[in-house]
Every structure is written in C-alpha cells, then in structure tokens.
Amino acid sequence: MAKDYLGEFEELVLTMVAALQEDAYGAAIAEEIETRLKREVNLSAVHVTLYRLEDKGYLKSKMGGGTQERGGRRKRIYTITNAGLAMLKAMKEARLDLWKLVPQLKIVSV
C-alpha cells in the first residue's frame, strides 16, 4: 500500500498524540516537541499535519474543554485510532529491522 506512508514529521506528531493521550491538542503537541526534542516547530505545521493524519484515518478528534489561558476557546483533542497505532508499530518495526542490519561498531563521529 503505497499510500500508507508517513513522513518524518507526521510520524513524530502521531507518536506525540499517542503519548499525550487526553492532552493531545495542537498547542500542547507543539510545545512538547519543542521542549523534548529542542526543535522549533510552527503551530500551523502541527495543525496541518494533524488534519492530514485525521484525513488518512490514523487520528480521530473531538472537541474538548476550554481554559482561561485559551481565552475560553475549546481544544480539539486527538486520539490515535487502531489504524494509527498499527501504522506506528509497523513503522517502528520496519525501522528496527533496518537498524539490525547496521553494524553497531561502525558508529564513528566524523
């Protein structure tokens, strides 16, 4: 299935949704990526990726509650679907398989 392919950022976001569980919404995901991976991400990029993943059926969403900090606006809480989880697992395994092929001692800092 050629269609079922995830980009690096998509995989990252999908993983974050799975990890954050009840707290998985746009701003939180962006923040987590920034704090944990020390990687600058733009909010819009996260949103677009979330929508795309939802289109592909790896995520589903529902509206959650609002907070003071958000000016009362509700969050869209994402949860990973079975298909999403399966995809994530498949990708991880594929990567592990590949990883095993790499001779471990060859890691040299150039």
Next chain:
Amino acid sequence: MKENRLPLRLLKWFCPDHLYEEIEGDLIQKFHRDVQAYGERKAKRKLLWNVIRFFRPGIILRNKFSVELNQWDMLRYHLKFSIRIFLRNKFFSTLNILGLSLGIAVGIILLLILQNDLTYDQHYANQKRIYRLGSHYKITGVDEYIGITARELGPVLKEGFPEIEAMTRIIRMDRQLVRKEDDEEEKAFYEDRLIQADDAYFQLFDHEFIYGDVNTCLNNRHSVVITQSMAKKYFNDPDPLGKTLVINHVPRGITGVIRDIPENTHLKFDFLLSGLDEIRENWTSTIENGKPISLLFWNPDVYTYLLLQDNYNVQDFYDKFSAVYDTYFKEAGDEASGENIPILEQLADIHFYSHLQDGEQEGNLNYLYALAGIGFFIIVLACINYMNLSTAKAANRAAEIGVRKITGSSKRGLLLSTLSESLLLSLVSCILAILLVAVLLEGSSFNQLINKNLTLDFLNNPLLLFGSLFMTLCIGLLSGLYPAFYLTNIPAVKALKGVYKNSKSGQLFRNVLMTVQFSVSMFVVACTFFMRDQIHFIMNKDLGFNKDNVLVIPLRDTLMIRQLPIIKNELFSNPNIEAVTASENVMGLGIGSNIMYGESPDGMQQYGGILGMSVGDDYLKSMGLKLINGRDFQPGPDADMEGVYIANESAVKLMGWGNDPLGKKVTLWEGENPGEVIGVVKDFNVNALYQGVDPMFIIKGHWDAGFLQIRLAGHDLPGTIAYVKDKWSGYDSRPFEYFFLDQKFNEQYRADINQNKLLSLLMYICIFISLLGLVGLSAFTATQRTKEIGIRKVLGANIPDIIHLLSKTTLLLVMLSAVIVAPFSYWAINRWLDNFAYRTELNYTLYLIITLAALGFVFLTILFQSLKTARANPVDSLKYE
C-alpha cells in the same frame, strides 16, 4: 496583556469555520506563553507571524474544498428553481420582465444623457485652467452680462499678467459659403460651424490631429483646419492637406485635419480659420495721440480664452484688473458714467453656470435632475411591480417554502434562493433593455429628439458597462429583498397545514406601494399635459404680427439688395404672392438693442436696451403690424430714409409721451441730427415669448445684408416656392436657401418642445409599467378570491357588486394619489412656467380630466381582469369544499 484583535480577525477571514475555534485557542495559548517567555511586544509580533503561517494550502484549501463546491451546487440549484418558477408563472414573469426591462432601458439612457451633459467640455486636458473672459457692462440704462470682450483686451492682458500662459481669441462666423475649387467636380455648401481664431488656439484646446502639425497649422493667415467628416464631405479623401477651400471668397489652404468635435462641448466647429485680424474693420490703428482708443475697449466683439497657471486664484485677476481698467477703459467709461467688470468663467462651468449672453444653449441642471428623478422613479415603479406581485403570490408558494424549510433549508439558503429569482429576472431584463436601447439609439430618431449623439458603446465606455451592470444588480436586489424576507418568514407549520393567508400588513404595504406608483405616474402625466398646454399656447398666441405663410430668403449682399425692386416686380406677377418686403433682421432671429436718446421735458434723455429694426418698403403692411397712431413710411428708394421713426407702444410708454407721441424727437446714434416719430404700432413680439415686449423703434434704412420676406397666399405652396426659386436664381448663382417665418420663430421653443416629447415618452412608460402591475395584481386578486366571490354570488350578489368589491380599494387609492400629487405638480409646473413671460392659466379641469382618465383606465383594467371570475358559476368554485 490582551492579544491583538487584528491577527485573529485575519485568521477568521481565511480559516474554515469548523477549524477556527481550536486554532484560535491554540494561538491564544501560545501567545500567553510567549508573553511570559519573550515579553508582550515580541509575543504580539509572534502572534501575527503565527497567524500568517496558517495562511497555507493545508488550511485554506480545506476551506475551499468543503464549502465552495457546495456553494456552486447550491447556486445551480437556485438557478434551476428560479427558472422553474419563472416558467410556471409565465404570465406574471412576462409582466415583470416587461416592466423591469423598460425600467432598465430608461436607466441606461438617462445614464448616457447624464454622462454626456455632466462631462460637458471636460475632455480638454487643460479644462481646469482654461477660463473664458466675459464682462458685465453698466452704462446708463444698459446692464448687460456678455460672454465676449474687445479683441484689443486679450493681448493687453497677456502682456501685463504673467500668470496667463496662453491666450486665444475666437470669432464665431455666420453662415458662410464654402467651396471647393479644383479641376474635379465643384462642391459648395453653406456651413454654419465656422470659427476664426488666433494662432494660439491649439495651445489651449487640445484636439487630436489626424493630419497636419499642431504647432504650425495656424501660422499662415490664410489656412484652415477642418474636421474628419468635412474632409470626407468635400474631398472624399481622408488626407486633403495642401488642398484649397474658398471660404467667404478667400482661398484657404488646409493645414490640418482633426477628429470630429464631440457634441458635448460649447466650442463646436467644422472649420477653424486662422488669421483673426488684430485691428478691426474701419480702424487703422488702436492708438490715437499716443494713447489707446478707449472706446474700442467698450465694444466687445470676440470670445477671449485664457490659460492660467495651476490653482490660480481668480480673485487675484480681478484685483489686478483695476489697473488695466484705468489705462484702457476709464476715459470713455467716465463719459457715459459706465462700469466694466470682468468675469472669468472656468471652461467646464460655462455650460451649466454661465448666464452671460453667448449664443450658447445653456445646460439646465434642474432639467437634468428632474429627468434623472423621473428615471429613478420609473425604475422604482418596475421594482414595485415585482414586489407586489411576488408578495401577493406568497400564499401560493407558502407550501413550497414550508416544504423547503422542513427538509432543512436554512433561512439564508431560502433568502438566497428567492433573491436569485429576482436577480435572474433583472439579468434577463437587462439583456432585453440593452437590445431596446440599441434599437432606440441606432434605429430611430431618438438622438435628434434629445439633440444629442448618444451611442451604446460598452467597450469604450466603462461607466456605461459597469453602470448598467450595477443598476441591474441594484434593481434585482431592491425588488427582491422585501419579497425574500417576506417569503422566508412564512411560518412552515401554518404553510403546510394550508391555513397560511396573506397577512394584513402585507396587504397594507402593497397598497402603499401602489399609491406610490399611481402618484408617480399621475405626476408625470400632469406635468406632461400642462407643459403641452403651455407649448400649444405660446406657439399659437397672437404675436401682434402675422407669421404664417411667410417665405424668407436671405439677402447676402448689397448687390442683391439693390436689385430688390426689380425682383419684387417679377414676383408680383404670380397671383399667389400677396406681399413682398425686406428687412435687416427677421422676427425671432434676434434683434440687437441700442442706446437711444429720446425727447423729454428736460431735453434729450438717454435710454438703454432699446430695440432697433431697419426695414424696407411695405414692411408694416406685409407683416400685418397694426398702426395705431400716425402714418406708415412712404414707399420708394429715397422717401423717409432719414430722421423718421415709428415707435411701438412700449417705447412710447417708456419715454413718457402719453397720448401725444407724434413729432417727438429721437436720436438713434450719438451726434446724429434728431429725427421725429411719425407713427406708433401696436406692441408685437419680435422675440420668443420667454420675454415680454421691449421698447422698439423702426426705421427705414440701409443695410448690407438682410432678408427678403414674401407672403404667400397659402395654396399651392410647392408651386409658388418653385416659382420664387426660378426667379431668384436669375439673380443669384449661389444655392437657393429659404425658410418659413413661423417655423423659424417656433424653433426658438425647440428645447422645450423636445423636453416635452421626451417627457411624453417617459409618461407612456410610466403609465405602461403601472398598468402592468395593476393587471398582474388584479388578475391575481380575482383568482385568489374565487371562493369568496362564489359564496357572495350564492348569497345573491350580482356581477356589478362583485366588480365594485374588487375595484373599490384600488379606485380609492387612485383618488388618494390624485390628491397627493396635486400640490407637487402645481409647484413643479409653476417653476417651469417661470421661464416664460407669457403663460397660460393653469387649467384645473385638465387635472380633473387626468384624474378621471386614470380612474377610468384603472377601472377598465380591473374589470377586464376580474370579469372572468365574477361571471364564473359559483358551483365550479365551491364544489371542492
């Protein structure tokens, strides 16, 4: 610490609705964290940046894909529905389309007329800086505002006023014979549109040259610049440069061909002649004893146009002018205790705002506004038709609306759907209207009627293109908006139960609209007929002379005048010729006024504004003037040629001679030996009836050019004219030209006659549109009340009762309109009548007749539409109950 509104509003604009809330929330959350991390200023900047980053395909396309496709679908659906409704009610749709297309056609034409008049003279690049110099003259008894100045003044000003960048002087020439003289066939025509100008003319007024050089074309004193159509008329060749035209016996080389002059300028010409004389005829120099001749400056003869600097304050010119006055005007001015005040008029203002005498047809802003007002109301009438018909039919469509509502149509969707019906109708009407206007402008004499040259050129006239589209849109919205709200507010449950009835307030609103319609139509009808009454009155009023059956032939030179007695003799051999006379001027063609000196108890006194007329033998008798005192001139070449005057009654009154005017001393020119009054004629109108009778003296005199006037017996006019022509050509080889006095005289009223014709046209359209609406509405009411009528008939009502029932309200509305309109029409028509010195009494029976006619028309329309219902057998209408 509040986030800016602007970035979020920006977001709202492009972000899909279903995503907006969470994105906004995330952005606000991010903003608050940014404030803590970076401070408020930077956070705000970041917020804006973050919003902008959302402007990406991944977000925007979500917008488009989900919503717009749907929109298109809906639009197609609305369109389909509108067409179906349109086809289901063919009768009502046709009524609506007829009304709306007439309305739009009127709108388009008025748009063209307004555009034409409001841009008068504005196509010249320098129009804001070009001024015409006129004068206000005050000498004893004379107080005149004129558009011309002395030709000596222009150069003086140009020299003394550095702010004048260029100056040109123009003379409008009388009718001239223009002849092409070369080896080929000879062509000669009398031309009216000739002007002669300084060589600086084209520095002020820009014209598009097709051939020739703008800068040098007027350098030679004997050249002429002609328009494209003249090049075609005389040479049949677009490029006649270097060829020769003989104008007024002077051969002139053609040095330029320009594009035809547009109609909406007051400087219209076909021939522009170079070589305006610096010094006038009969003068060898403008300087005498080392001083300028002051008298010359008091005798205006040319139009002077000045090109002033940008943003020039005209007051400066007036301030500086007093020095010029002292040098050039003062000497002669003081003798006659006169005053000469210059008047600068901006070029584009001349058409509407100039009240100087300049032989120009003045633009009338009031008339234009009145026209635009009527046009607007006609459009409103058409819209009212649509509103009335569609709200009246609301009950029929209640079920449809109910079903749509129940199946989940949003209110907005319903609004759009009903609005698209009216928009579709107005679009179809617009196409029809454009066809109608095209036929009117290209295929009829409409342009002559309004004395303009309007064209329907959508490509080169963006105002027309967008104006008519905008108008169509407005008409669609204006007529559709109320019905749309009305229809969508029908309660669905009632509608589906079938108990929905047209509401009382809707009925009231329709009655109000109908009253507006009747009032507008009656107003226009009343104005048209009152105007017609007045025009009929002035054209047939007894002028104090007999203007019927008088053939007038211009006498172009003294040679012809000298041969008059012989020609006269020959003409009299035809029994159909009753009288022959000649005079310098013709009644109705403008007779100049003079200063005169008349006898009074304190010696000779000066009077201004006295008309003077030079006539030949038998003039009084031939023209039917009534001598009430004294004697007529004696005929013969030498008799009564000097010092003999005939006064009119007004002159006698002005001079205060009472019952004893004969033998009183009069001097026409200063320094002349006084002559005496030998007779008095009854007052007669030499000018159009816009003005009264001015004091006048008639003399028997010499003149260089004048008019032969022949009174014909009235039968066999063509034969007699042919006879005159035959005799005439024995003496004059030029083309034979003639006109009839009554026609020429009444031509003075042409502007009013044309306005009345245009108004009549608008009147018919008004009546037609109102009747269309009435036809629709009464047909509808009649069918809607079928059951009620059935019951009434069962209970014993007869047909007249039913008709009375159906027509009562509408007839009352007509009467109400008549009452409302009376004061308005009275006011409007009185303002128009103020133009005339002689006016008819306002004829109130006419108003009564109009009202009765309106009642009759309305009644007949209703009768016609409801007769079928009224006559129907009640069994048919009631059997389903």
